[in-house]
Amino acid sequence: xxxxLMDSGNGxxxxxxxxxxxxxxxxxxxxxxxxGMPWGPRTPDDVAAHALAVARAAAAHRPDxxxxxxxxxxxxxxxxxxxxxxxAVPVIGTVPAIKPAAAGGGPVAIWAxxxxxxxxxxxxxxxxxxxxxxxxxxPCPGLADAVETADExxxxxxxxxxxxxxxxxxxxxxxxxxxxxxxxxxxxxxLQQPGAPALVLHGSADAVAAQALRRIGAEPATxxxxxxxxxxxxxxxxxxxxxxxxxYAEGRLLAGSGRATEAExxxxxxxxxxxxxxxx
Numbered sequence: 001x002x003x004x005l006m007d008s009g010n011g012x013x014x015x016x017x018x019x020x021x022x023x024x025x026x027x028x029x030x031x032x033x034x035x036g037m038p039w040g041p042r043t044p045d046d047v048a049a050h051a052l053a054v055a056r057a058a059a060a061h062r063p064d065x066x067x068x069x070x071x072x073x074x075x076x077x078x079x080x081x082x083x084x085x086x087x088a089v090p091v092i093g094t095v096p097a098i099k100p101a102a103a104g105g106g107p108v109a110i111w112a113x114x115x116x117x118x119x120x121x122x123x124x125x126x127x128x129x130x131x132x133x134x135x136x137x138x139p140c141p142g143l144a145d146a147v148e149t150a151d152e153x154x155x156x157x158x159x160x161x162x163x164x165x166x167x168x169x170x171x172x173x174x175x176x177x178x179x180x181x182x183x184x185x186x187x188x189x190x191l192q193q194p195g196a197p198a199l200v201l202h203g204s205a206d207a208v209a210a211q212a213l214r215r216i217g218a219e220p221a222t223x224x225x226x227x228x229x230x231x232x233x234x235x236x237x238x239x240x241x242x243x244x245x246x247x248y249a250e251g252r253l254l255a256g257s258g259r260a261t262e263a264e265x266x267x268x269x270x271x272x273x274x275x276x277x278x279x280x
Contacts, residue, residue: 004063011178102130112176150247
């Protein structure tokens, strides 16, 4: 079994770690675009073009499914990706967990990038799934970039600024960017009010990992130790995990599990195919 995940950068780590926990035997392909990130400021057509190139690089490794572990790409590129890859490769998008957050009652805060906060896409999700619930959109400028580079001081500053914009009475927070899940406990610590019920954080990693397994007819399984392989593609180039990845538990889990990466074994044919996919 081989599951591919794609994102502009390290936001795919949370979903990849979730897949690793659910299926330690699965081979993972992590395809990102450090040469083209960030995707957030790009036009929708440009996001779709970059996402398609990253997806093609992953598809060259013949995965059984592709997880689009990026909210921006899921908004702007899912139709293009599905048109090219399905039905051969099921494509699973990422949707902010507004529905389960609203089901637990309000008030709810949605932490997201400035481009996503207030967007028609987010407003539609709120109207569809959180009607009658108090919802506050909280833009988090700089947080995804800080998480991407594992800049500790910038992460703390971005979280503190977003926490000041978050109502103190919120009962749950939707993490509307996959990068944010890597610092979920730091977000919780910044928002938890003394004496208040425990704040509930809603990410998407576990849900998309489970959906990917369902799409290929696989069940979660446990093992004494992970045995699945790991392939890392950086803008189509087969490589090792980037240094900032090791700042996060999810990255360390992936780095310390499974067989050697294809970069370590050497896979010129796959690397050439991935690079060619990015050129076209």
